[in-house]
Amino acid sequence: MKRSRPLKRKPKRPEPKHREPEAVDLRSIDDDPVVQGILTAISQKRLKPGAKLGEDKLAAAFGTTRIHIRQALAHLASRKVVMQIPNRGAFVYRPSWEEAQDIFAARRIIETATVAAAIDRLDKTGKAELKAHMEREARHDRNDRWASLSLTAEFHILVAKLAGNRVLLEMSRELMLRTSLAIATFEQPGEPDCSPDAHPDIGALILARDKAGAIHAMHHHIEEMEQRIRPQEGKGEVDELTAIFQEIGARARAAG
């Protein structure tokens, strides 16, 4: 029993009353698989600075559409992880020498502050997390280059997490990625990103609540990283996109 259709209705509604958005699904584009895939590919150095990120190829590699890819690339361009050139496409960002130095300087400032804050608010849970990570880093397979890179990055992220400031955590994440790009652009071939002993030392100082010591160690650690790069630029070959993302996808599926 359908009711009669409404008879009176203004053809144009008056300005609708504004309703605030509240408690809604807050899924960010950062969780997007395409964004994550490209980010991990970069942090694992499978994607090198200057590599072209063709829209069609990415769409095929990820099994999605071009629009989706464009959105992801635009987001990464906003974060200075890819560079978009009009009518030519998107490329993995290649920082200038000056920018690389600025990135390291920014990390010294932010990460010395985060390590201090981490010590201030260190509790049982934090200690456990830190110990757990240090064990994983100690006993990991040093021949698995990709796992190595992921683990060393995770240490710095963990410290930022322990500091308990989400804004600084985001900034640290961003700076770490850009550090990867800076190192990939200017590294001498064959050297690791982090000296292998630095993390256990810093971790121990945090656990001992030696604030001055930890700050100094972190400062020195980042200085050491910076001293491994040189203003020469060598442009390497670029790997095939499909192969990279197929393997990353397989790993993600295996891990999940």
Next chain:
Amino acid sequence: MKRSRPLKRKPKRPEPKHREPEAVDLRSIDDDPVVQGILTAISQKRLKPGAKLGEDKLAAAFGTTRIHIRQALAHLASRKVVMQIPNRGAFVYRPSWEEAQDIFAARRIIETATVAAAIDRLDKTGKAELKAHMEREARHDRNDRWASLSLTAEFHILVAKLAGNRVLLEMSRELMLRTSLAIATFEQPGEPDCSPDAHPDIGALILARDKAGAIHAMHHHIEEMEQRIRPQEGKGEVDELTAIFQEIGARARAAG
């Protein structure tokens, strides 16, 4: 005299050799008029947190197309200046109380560092710029609220510029915007963003190369800003409800 059309051509070209992008027009989306318009509207507090940013209306207001608007909004969402909710649209970002505190903490860390760096590399040009700004700020019309807000923001940007680190400058810009949003969300009505005397003091300390004094003054200045906001919210209801039902759920699980 047109030549005969080429007769032999492989239907599919072999993978084209990769050419690196070099020395190209590097116009960023940050220069986009839509992005700039929304940013200045926010920093001048004409757009308040939670305000809806409809695509069609913006397109009409700026005299452009929806796609263009979408790109701009996506960029601003990446920078956490607007919040995008699926199928509902874009809104001016409204930080949580915790996030607001984190923003101020981050600013204390970064801006004390920038003010120190600014003193270290202060030269004639820098001194002149600083003096010029201080004069403008001293003699500006205090009744023009929008000019006031722009000027006070420019002071902090100028200090970041003098520090000579572009990465930190970007971060400061971003944090200042998010500070505007935090203040707009939690301010007591009628109070200004910055205390009017702080900037001349800090500027004088920089010119006198008093590093410790300038750092302390900047730290105090940002603390003062933070103390003007209060966690009062009109929408505590939502949190209350979720808290209630979370507890009920916990009881149910405990009973079952």
Next chain:
DNA sequence: ATTGTCTATATTGTAAACAGTATGGATGCC
């Protein structure tokens, strides 16, 4: 009055076709 359900409208999201631009070889000329 309050609540629930329905529907037209508004608005956002997506797909596909089209247009514009760069690219890399091929051609022709010197």
Next chain:
DNA sequence: GGCATCCATACTGTTTACAATATAGACAAT
């Protein structure tokens, strides 16, 4: 052989139309 020009291709950028979803009022029932 070296160099400028030209064109087919591939790619990016934009427009258009359409589909999916949310919104706010109207009506009905309690």
